[in-house]
Amino acid sequence: MKFKFQKSADADPVARANRVGGVILIGMLVLLLVVLGRVAQIQLRPESQLLPHIQQRISRIPEPARRGDLVDRRGRLVAGTRVGYRLFVDPARFDEPYAEKIHAIAEATGEDVARVAERILRRVAQNEVRRREGRSLIRYVSVGNVLSDAQMDMASRLNIPGVHLERRSVRETPGMELLGPLLGKVGVDHDGLLGAELSFDRAMRPVPGAMDYVRDARGRPLWVEATGYTPGTDGDEVRLSIDLTIQRIVREELERALRDCDAAGARCVVLDPLSGEVLAMVDVVREPEGAVRWDNKRWQQVRNSGERVRWLIIPEDERRTIDPAMARNRCVEDVYEPGSTFKPFMWAGVTARGLAKPDEMINTEQGRWRTSYGRSLADVAAMAEQSWADVLINSSNIGMAKGTERLTHPQMHADVVRFGFGRPTGIGLPGEAAGLVTNARQWSKYTHTSVAMGYEVAVTPLQMLRAFSAFAREGPLAGTMPDLRIMAMPEGGLTGIGNRVLPAEVAALTRRVMAGVGERLIERDRRWHPDDPPMHYSVFGKSGTALARRPGARGYLTDQYVSSFIAGAPLDHPRIVVVVVIDDPGPELRRKRMHFGTATAGPVLLRITRRTLEYLGVPEDNAPDMASANALQASR
């Protein structure tokens, strides 16, 4: 049968070809199955010897997106991201002659030759050891910082094996000098760490993209799948409410104040009372000559001997010396006792309850009085009696103590809390202090009198301005406090939101009374600083001078002060409210009795107010109106 089969097959060439073809086909199929099986095995369960050589077929190139910019309210860039280049060396490929190459690298990067040599050659030597030991080699040594354009030009022409340029995102902060801690800082991964960079991190954070490509065994890209590319999304631009020009005006004036007052520090915040936008926020410090750090033992000795020592009242801030962005923002983070600048709030509280009328005469006891519980009070201006309005204008401690005696303890506590003291403003800046307000249960007669004069309460300049805005807002918003913003109000954004703290008419009345303080300040400033440009805007405000607290201890220093002035302008339609705090005016001013808020912070506030309003294009109070101007024109 077998023979017969072979014979018939030999006889029929077609059948033979079919049979051979079938065998080849089966063979090919088996081979294909074997190959497929092998591929599957390599993909799913490769041998251990193969594992080190197996690489992914798809590579991913991350496409970094850009962190959003920070701009000021007029769109001036204060912090932005750009791409920079940094030089790095692959020590495994860096060969002799070393000296010549290292000199070229140092020249291109602007780094010290010895430092560059030490950095690279140490790794080259380590690689020698590693090579002998069969360990993996060091392949990356960065040299210097991000290159400037000129350095980049030089570096790209080096053409040295093992020397490369890497691309890096660089966060540049042109506004750092003006904004400092307000602007803050980002980390190495461009995450916000401090200041506005942290507050608005979520908005500015980019979403990085990526490109996935299929590559060959040598790693060369073959193609990109249709869904392989995801573009990155840049972070949003954040527009701050700060105006760099106002910020600069404030900084200049505070620096002048530091010199003029020989002060240890100065703080200022400028606010738009209508929108609650912070227009400027500056904090400057210096270490006055001869001032010493607080020492309890020495304090005891000095107190007994009568020796005069100027203590440093501002806590040391080491971070400020490392990087201005890391400094404490004392406008937000540090509290102070406001002294008499607190009186308008208490005055308005008493008036709003109908417990005193502006023209009601108050017996101010010729400037010296002992309270019912035996506490001695004194006024700077000794008067037998004065109206309730004059109590505020003359800053009478006795008058305020008598006026606020008409409030119950819970009423006065409620007034203080209602104005937002004792809790953060919620502006969104990191580290904001809540301030200190004695709680209702511990509120004593002593507290009652102290708070009436702005003692026993600790506030931040920001809290003061927010509360003071209640006097500066107009129309139905008068007597309400705005929500503070460090991000600029969107075009046509809401401005009417506020918390009512006073009836509108009481807020307007308090403003009119405080105009008397403003007039007096302008008149005095004209005498004190005759060379300064005249002030053509009417101002309403209040000065304050409080004894400085002992740093790190309870109680007050005997002869060091925190002087301040808070004001709004122009009187009729306030556009800004400003607070200036001068920390520790120098001994010379104290000797001349010129350390008070009116003499130290007042002139600074006037200059800042005048320059800011001029910059904002607010017409001066005595500018001629259109009718009189046209009449003048016609008369010619």
Place this chain on the structure above:
Amino acid sequence: MRAKLIAIVLVLTVTSVTLLTVRQQRVQAVSDMATAIERAAALDRQLWRIRMEIGRRTMPDALDSRLIAMGPMEPMRLDRSRLRWFTLEDSLAPEEEEIIPPVVLHEERVLPEPGGAE
């Protein structure tokens, strides 16, 4: 039979060539896209750099130092015969329309009140 085989081979060849062409075009398109993206990214980087430079140069301090470098400046000399105030009615009279810089209005302010001696 031969004709059928030739036809099959031809069809397979044409199909293969078409597929290869389509694939090549796809690769080319992806390559063009990648090049365009890279160019756009490079332009973006350049734009960011220029933006930073503008940011640095328009800081108030930088502008001030440039102004100082320009040397002392004098106020604009004004032709007083052209001085007048604008009102809404003025702006509605096109034949008289002219632009007066704000500095002129400022100058007017220091003039005496109506009726006063100049």
